[in-house]
Amino acid sequence: MLVLVFFTVRLTGDPVGLMVARNATPEQREAFRVAHGFDRPLAEQFVGYLGDALRGDLGRSLRLHLPNMELIMQRLPATMELALAALLLSLAIAVPLGIISGVFPGSPLDLLARLIGLAGQTIPSFWLAMILILVFAVNLRLFPTFGRDSLQHLVLPAVALSVASMGQMVRLLRSAVLEITREDYIRTARAKGVSEIVITLRHVTPNALIPLVSVVGVNFTYMLGGSVYIETIFAWPGLGTLLNDAFNDSDFPLVQAITIFIAAFAISLNLLTDIAYDLIDPRARQR
Amino acid sequence: MPYGLHRLLHDPGAILGLILVTLVVLTALFADQLAPFGPTEGSLTNAKRPETWQERGLPGHLLGTDQLGQDILSRVIYCARVSLTVAFFGVLLASAIGVTLGLSAGYLGGRVDALVSGAVNLLLSFPYLVLVIIVAPVFGRLLLTVILIFGITDAPVFARLVRGEVLRLRGQDYVTAVRGLGAPAWRIMLLHLLPNLVGPLVTLMTFEMSAMIFYEAGLSFLGLSVPPEVPSWGNMLALGRSFLYIYPWMSIYPGLAISLTAFGVNLLGDWVRDVMDPRLRHAD
Numbered sequence: 001m002l003v004l005v006f007f008t009v010r011l012t013g014d015p016v017g018l019m020v021a022r023n024a025t026p027e028q029r030e031a032f033r034v035a036h037g038f039d040r041p042l043a044e045q046f047v048g049y050l051g052d053a054l055r056g057d058l059g060r061s062l063r064l065h066l067p068n069m070e071l072i073m074q075r076l077p078a079t080m081e082l083a084l085a086a087l088l089l090s091l092a093i094a095v096p097l098g099i100i101s102g103v104f105p106g107s108p109l110d111l112l113a114r115l116i117g118l119a120g121q122t123i124p125s126f127w128l129a130m131i132l133i134l135v136f137a138v139n140l141r142l143f144p145t146f147g148r149d150s151l152q153h154l155v156l157p158a159v160a161l162s163v164a165s166m167g168q169m170v171r172l173l174r175s176a177v178l179e180i181t182r183e184d185y186i187r188t189a190r191a192k193g194v195s196e197i198v199i200t201l202r203h204v205t206p207n208a209l210i211p212l213v214s215v216v217g218v219n220f221t222y223m224l225g226g227s228v229y230i231e232t233i234f235a236w237p238g239l240g241t242l243l244n245d246a247f248n249d250s251d252f253p254l255v256q257a258i259t260i261f262i263a264a265f266a267i268s269l270n271l272l273t274d275i276a277y278d279l280i281d282p283r284a285r286q287r
Numbered sequence: 288m289p290y291g292l293h294r295l296l297h298d299p300g301a302i303l304g305l306i307l308v309t310l311v312v313l314t315a316l317f318a319d320q321l322a323p324f325g326p327t328e329g330s331l332t333n334a335k336r337p338e339t340w341q342e343r344g345l346p347g348h349l350l351g352t353d354q355l356g357q358d359i360l361s362r363v364i365y366c367a368r369v370s371l372t373v374a375f376f377g378v379l380l381a382s383a384i385g386v387t388l389g390l391s392a393g394y395l396g397g398r399v400d401a402l403v404s405g406a407v408n409l410l411l412s413f414p415y416l417v418l419v420i421i422v423a424p425v426f427g428r429l430l431l432t433v434i435l436i437f438g439i440t441d442a443p444v445f446a447r448l449v450r451g452e453v454l455r456l457r458g459q460d461y462v463t464a465v466r467g468l469g470a471p472a473w474r475i476m477l478l479h480l481l482p483n484l485v486g487p488l489v490t491l492m493t494f495e496m497s498a499m500i501f502y503e504a505g506l507s508f509l510g511l512s513v514p515p516e517v518p519s520w521g522n523m524l525a526l527g528r529s530f531l532y533i534y535p536w537m538s539i540y541p542g543l544a545i546s547l548t549a550f551g552v553n554l555l556g557d558w559v560r561d562v563m564d565p566r567l568r569h570a571d
Contacts, residue, residue: 122549124501126508127524127542134535145532225414229508233528244509247420259421267412 061254068257079238083223086161094169102177120167126229129160146235157234165219176208217273221266291562304554315367322361326518329356351536362518363544369519374499380438385445390476393453407443423511486563493556497549
């Protein structure tokens with residue numbers, strides 16, 4: 001992962017041309033190269049970078065002249081706040097809706113669930129964000145258009161960011177419930193005279209939630225990616241705007257640092273998801 | 288009547304999906320005939336006008352004009368070309384790379400498998416957008432390079448699917464039989480394993496195509512896809528964002544076009560999946 005990021009970012013262009021004033025002398029250009037270590041052979045740069053990264057040092061930003069790790073840590077809380085809010089919103093709506101729609105296929109709530117499921121696949125989050133701003137901030141004036149000052153500021157970005165994962169969760173739960181209700185043990189429970197409510201809550205729901213565990217982890221990492229758009233549109237001061245700015249400034253040590261950070265985060269999260277899966281589902285442990 | 292056709296006629300969703308996709312494809316093919324104006328044709332006197340039915344709208348510009356006086360409807364029509372080209376060829380390339388890697392990894396096993404699986408798992412652990420964002424600037428911003436970007440970054444999804452399917456098929460009696468007859472590995476992979484993968488592959492290709500329409504728009508939106516002067520839905524949205532509060536029609540229609548296209552492809556994808564997977568045939 002470190003290798004991939006290092007070389008792809010190196011390939012994106014020479015930072016010297018962008019960072020040094022146009023009328024700089026060749027000597028000044030050279031001095032800039034030496035100061036940032038760009039004069040050393042690529043292999044040497046790479047070894048140095050690898051060692052630093054493993055010690056948690058992700059280098060310094062070219063434009064902001066601060067350690068990248070410090071910049072990331074500054075912005076991380078805002079991104080986490082947004083991503084967690086979006087995740088909780090997805091879960092709060094998807095879990096009840098997905099289960100109800102699976103238990104009562106064909107009902108009005110099932111129709112709503114299928115619509116949300118489809119919306120997640122068909123409405124781009126950044127377009128939804130713009131429409132939400134138009135309707136709820138510009139026309140109805142219910143929420144602020146951008147920034148991060150109060151809980152109200154969180155509503156529109158969180159809704160925009162949550163739609164894709166909400167749709168996926170609803171679809172997953174619905175099909176899981178439909179499958180489980182055809183299982184023999186559900187028929188047995190029915191034959192024993194167990195009430196439908198108890199069957200749904202005690203037998204169907206816990207089993208339907210198992211596949212959701214793996215999706216929650218994956219969706220959280222996707223939200224970190226999606227936050228690049230949503231944060232930029234809502235001027236939310238998180239990692240996404242930082243990445244977008246770093247890109248526009250060709251501040252490639254910072255781009256490199258952020259992508260490594262997000263990827264490392266995603267990989268740890270995947271690992272945690274696998275462990276959680278083993279703990280929850282005894283069947284996974286035997287394999 | 289073939290099963291697929293029977294299924295299509297009894298599924299309103301599939302019919303709607305087919306109609307939508309056909310419309311979008313025809314729009315892309317006949318953009319020159321359909322669009323009232325050229326994609327970059329416009330005069331500043333007609334700039335910044337809303338839709339025809341609005342107060343300041345012009346009769347000739349049904350969906351309004353942008354800040355340069357370019358016709359929004361015409362641009363949305365021309366954009367179908369870029370989006371569909373990227374989605375179609377991107378998925379084709381991704382599946383070609385993915386199938387090659389997945390077949391070799393699944394069938395040959397050993398070191399090949401360790402290498403391919405390692406790379407695939409690594410790439411899949413990145414949030415897809417972040418992966419595209421770091422790869423995109425390396426390739427530059429031509430239509431061809433955008434297709435390359437998506438073809439390469441999306442290949443792991445196909446490789447994973449194919450490898451899994453091959454691992455399942457490899458132990459079956461018919462494969463053991465042809466191997467016993469002395470068939471070389473390439474022959475088993477191409478003639479005996481690949482045909483059995485067509486179903487899941489076509490299904491995945493359809494869904495990935497709708498995902499790619501999304502990702503292309505997203506990449507354009509960040510200014511990393513085709514250059515701004517090429518009409519693409521994402522470029523239109525990126526531009527519209529700057530004028531969101533004053534000229535909202537610049538953002539509404541390109542997004543609507545993305546959503547309708549993705550909607551159609553998805554409905555079609557559901558149908559393809561039902562037809563290709565015989566296990567689902569009796570499910571409902």
